[in-house]
Amino acid sequence: MASASSPVIKDAKVLMVGAGGIGCELLKTLALSGFSDIHIIDMDTIEVSNLNRQFLFRQSHVGQSKAKVARDAVLKFRPKINITSYHANVKDPDFDVDFFKEFNVVLNGLDNLDARRHVNRLCLAADVPLVESGTTGFLGQVTVHVKGRTECYECQPKPAPKTYPVCTITSTPSKFVHCIVWAKELLFSKLFGDKNQDNDLNVRSSDAASSSKNVDDIFEHNNDEDITQYGRRIFDHVFGYNIELALSNEETWKNRNRPKPIYSKDVLSDDFAKQNGNLDNDNACSDGLSVSAMSSLGMKNPQDVWSLRENSRILLEALRLFFTKREKEIGNLSFDKDDQLAVEFVTAAANIRAASFGIPLHSLFEAKGIAGNIVHAVATTNAVIAGLIVIEAIKVLKNDVNKYRMTYCLEHPSRNLLLMPVEPFEPNKSCYVCSESPVLLEINTNRSKLKDVVEKIIKAKLGMNLPLIMNASNLLYEAGDIEEDMVAIYDANLEKVLAELPSPVTGGTMLTVEDFQQELKCNINIKHREEFDEEKEPDGMVLSGWTQPASAEETKDKSVSNGANTSDAPTAAESENDDDIGIVSPVKKRKLPDDSNKPNTDDAKHQKQLQVIDDEDDLVMLDGNLDGFKKRRVS
């Protein structure tokens, strides 16, 4: 290929985004390969669960900047090269197009879709090649994105975070993950989260007849109420009464197994209050995150699957501990996978619900993985992928266009291949990111506000960070660092319906939306439409002509996602600290009976013909399932 002394490598200036699982391996391999000017950005700090694969980090580094520690560690065996570290978010305005232009190639080792899209846009704007990567467990892939030559990162649809119809969560769970989502997003939030937040627990779990006011009171803890009594009241309400109520709707259970109401007296003896955790016993640990229902009940192994009775005890003990040890946080809590007590509560609640619906119970370890969207990660896959990134980066630097490949690392060989190279696709001509094709927005211009368009379309769907909106030459809105008097005008505009804006937006209007940081400009053709289907089109608007994320599950109803740290969270800061996410499923040989390489066997959408590169005459056409991002695959 190219030796370490080759000027192509030695003189290259390389930007790495991410110093996690792939990043550590990549920085090491780049340094060994002779790269001597490497810049690395990562906003994260080191955690214990990183140490099994992010080999540049030690126990003593926990809490420190990943980018900086990785730099220092590599300089120990390659002291003469230049590594510049940035403990920062790649979306910071400092990392603008001019910054990106300084580099010969950008290498991504990122953990979230949002940051990936952002870097893709900056690379397109700066006209710098991007080598993109991701791993999950034994699977991984490396792709090359060169403006005008290959497809950009956003030319192909990226799957949206998995969401579930509300009624599946509130009434008809059939998988353990449904119980987890219920426990985490509904019950936990209801009891410990912001009381002002909408919560479907009271909307759907009870009959429409009872007013929501009434139901709210049930979850309220009365000051004079014994905490154990309160816990049992909640228990009986959500696992007993609510199930009875649901059972009364015969229509629902025609083709389903009927759930079984569970009351606390059935699973716990009456003298339970006395034997269950002792108030005087557990005051040894008073700092928030170390409080644990498991330890106060003497249960140790997180791999054990608890009985219904054990789950019930954990649930009540966890609830009691929240109200006695962490009272101040109640009302402000949101689920955090590193919060032991929260994980215990959610595990127990999900298991009791699972028992009620005849779904197999799971251990705390497993439940934590599902609830926390924890990504499976091993060092070996990251090492392989990092090696492949460097090989691809060298081809890009040598401008060896015909040799560019996307490479998939498979768990089970396909046609004897464990590492499968595939020729990159050409740019998608209708991609709003890398071509200039406009998108179409159907919307009721007499009802929808500018704010709805900004939040639901421009930020959530088009992935812009700091948008500016123009109607012909009139500026309607601009985000970011602007003058105060303008802020007032724009804020006022946000609250106006489209047709009543200073320069009215109606059917036939073309809006121009621009993000200066991403140097992305996009035209939106507005089409007025009076009515929208509340169930199918809950946003009240429909965007077309863009690469629609492949929703993992049809959402006929309003939907609930499993957690706030989804891939399109507003900033990378809010995504989880785990690295290595975002794998595209490997290509799959046609008619191959073994489906094990394919994450979502039931999701055959977006199939694409791929061609395996071969030096032999007999080329084989393959079916590729490109939408199987496994990041949010939780079942």
Added chain:
Amino acid sequence: MDGDGEELTAQETALYDRQIRVWGADAQRRLSKAHVLVYGMKGTISEFCKNIVLAGVGSLTLIDDRLVTEEVLSSNFLIPPDEDVYGGKTIAELCCDSLKDFNPMVRVFVEKGDLSSFDVEFFSKFDVVVVSCCSRSAKKLANEKCRKASKRVAFYTVDCRDSSGEIFVDLQDYKYSKKKNEETIECHLKYPSFEDALSVPWRAFHRRMSKLYFAMRVIEKFEEAEGRSAGDVSEADLSNVLKLKKELCTAQSLNESHVPDTLLERLVADTTEFPPVCAVIGGILGQEVIKAISGKGDPIKNFFYFDASDGKGVIEDISDSNAGK
């Protein structure tokens, strides 16, 4: 879950959380009881060692009595380029210091001696033996000793030249489980020894057999015939290597086009390892060893090739049972 092991400690559960989610707690327990031996600490082996130390094997023993040279440093991130720390230490000793640091829960040892000097009893102490940078007869001998051990010792060879690499696997009589469509099924594979695999006639292979297989055998044979140590060839040897290729192809009734001259030229001219390929091969090998220890997942049977020039990572099954096909 198998009942043989004690539970993982809280420390292990926290450290190995993400990988336990991949291969399960019972596999993690088996890993923590496994003893691995490596011989020949070049770049690929260093990558492999890093991977299995991070994975949490019970112990790792290193053998490489050589002293540090420029070439050793070039692809080895385990040795700091600081002559002050060498202090007459061997490569294995220097690597040992770094590896211990990666994971305090893994014991790392150094043994001294030439591969041929170790007896069956020595190899029996290990569950996995990986050898690199040695002659084909040394590999055969070590493989035979592992096969004579009282328990199964998984045997691997690994070598990288220029931008390509080869792994050989001998798991002898191997039973494992794998998940297929939600069900766990038991599988059984029989592996040939290194010697038996190499004696499978070339004409028995399928038409698309990796060209690297032939090229590696030609160079190996050349080195052996010339009395060279592994990797001790240069561009000056090319004409003799090509001559040997012709002879071998004729003897094996193989069309010479299966062993392109350009490929041999590449492998002979540049014997130094290419670090990205070390990472790829060391990663795949690490994965295979983890599979073999845990008894989970389809292992490679029995050769693996990666070449950065075409990007393919190919498995080839070269055994008698496969010959007649």
